[in-house]
Amino acid sequence: MRPGEDDLTRDDVTRLANMAGLKIDPAHLPGVVRNLGLLLDQAALFMDPPLDPLVEPAPVYRP
């Protein structure tokens, strides 16, 4: 199940931060947890259904 604002924990965020190479001050964790949850809730709005596989986000050069 996708973690959202309500079920993301400080431990989750600390683990993610470690993987990303970031050390987050424990005093900052509540705000980061809240904001990451909000971001994941927003992301859920455009993650489903899947996009057309041919949608092209790359820079396209036109001669």
Added chain:
Amino acid sequence: MMLLDHPVDLSGVAAIARAVREGRLSARALVESRLARIEEINPRLNAFTEILGNRARREADAVDALVAAGRDPGPLAGVPFGVKDNYDVAGRVTTAGSIINRDLPAAAIDAVLLQRLTRAGAVLVGTQNMDEYAYGFTTENAHYGATHNPLDTARSAGGSSGGSAASVAAGLCDFALGTDTNGSIRVPASFCGIFGLKPTYGRLPRTGTFPFVHEIDHLGPFARSVADLALVYDMVQGFDAGDAACAEEAVRPTRHGLDAPWVGEAAILDGWFADMADAQGRAAVSAVAQALGATGRISLAQAHKARAAAFVTTSASGGNLHFASLEARAGDFDPATRDRLLAGCLLPANAVLQAQRFRTMFREQVLDAFRHHDLLIAPATPCTAPLLGQATIDVAGQAVPTRANVGLLTQPLSFVGLPVVAVPVRNGALPIGVQLIAPPWREDLVLQAAAQLERVGVAQAGDGVC
């Protein structure tokens, strides 16, 4: 030549510049009058981060010297203006609303848009307050304080270009430059009751400005009339190779077409844009639509997803930009900025890439809407200016966090880089902005429509009240 000895029409940028060019008004006297007004009023607004009196006097004297020598100082001769504190000003550090940037070297040269304005004779009077790193909609900055709305100093001026909008609304300067990533020109224009232009992505070079989200950052002007907005915009148009995203698009002057009556096809943006607006915003849109002869309504079915994708892209891209500082000195960020940027660094790649691909798809959907319409109309903000420190605003019957939601009507449009003018409609105790949206590169259309609205009295900026 003293300002008060030679009364002139000071009701617009062109009129001021004409008076200076014709020798009826001294640029130095004009600048002194604006500096005096800043000194008197800025302590109540906190709109400026630095007042550049010496530079302004030097530039004004140079304009006067040109006039005395019989040479033309340019279409903006002597006109005082300000810039958001993320534009480089030679000899000063570009803080971008942060204290972290204070460790950067001072800018060697002005930002390109600043160079162009100075060449046109305009006089820079100072730098203006903003949300830290342009990440916010209220200009409540933990380091430099909040900017107060000149219409009601208990309220927000909007953000992130709040200092620029408040300065123009209060008559502290005659126009200003801001930046707009998710609505940072259109939101403060709405709250302060002035005009703001966010041109097409890639139209104006960002060379010499501090970035926020490269793939969505835009520059643009604020002014108290459409004629002023168009004149300033015309002076800063043009390609510059220093910005990799700047298009080699031909300069398209706009100011000469403003008097033509609007005859295009306009439609109201329905759905998300109506549902998320309050009654005053919807009434403002109706008044604008009626004045432009717009009868149709169209809906962008995925606007709410575009807003969400802009939200995610902003955090991820901003987090990436500031990763090193977040790692080394997170405690020096404004807490409101820091926590969002840190969260952006932790987003799954899948979500970030999906947001990018979604943007491509949404852009095609929006461009399709312009096959039958020249202009789309939408409210700029979900409400009028909230109180400073107000935690929530009411949107569609729900209390939602203010900072995260003030830009929910602007975000889907900047996400796909369309040109938009925010026009002020005064249909309540406080003004509210309406967005006029055109296809890419058609800034002339949004400005022409805005001019029509101003002529018939539907859109009107304040008179520098404070």
